[in-house]
Amino acid sequence: MKHPVDVHVGKRIRHRRWMNGTTQQQLAEAVGIKFQQIQKYETGMNRVSASRLWDISKVLGVNVSFFFEGLEVDHDAVPNASDMPADILTDKEALELLRSYYAIPENQRRRLFDLARVLSEAA
8 A cells, every 4th residue: 555655755756857857767767776666656656765765856956855845744644735636746737837937037937926826816
């Protein structure tokens, strides 16, 4: 049975890999494993060891804590409930929106963010 933390970490690996435009094969080669293992990490079928997560974080350019963002601090470590769908990191449209958002220059991105916030508050 998959542990919710393993599933969450796997989704965060996939999300960051996709945002970087890195393939499973490229990530696997960079950390010295086969791409099938990356697939298993991303689905939560296999747990990522601390040392492997460290290596993955370096390749993907994030702190290790990135993979745990969105988890509650309680002992059950169940992903946070919020207004967003539970599968937001598997939604291709959402990921494309994020990729496009980060392709915009920072000053324009900030204005777009402010606009989105105003529109969401008005909805």
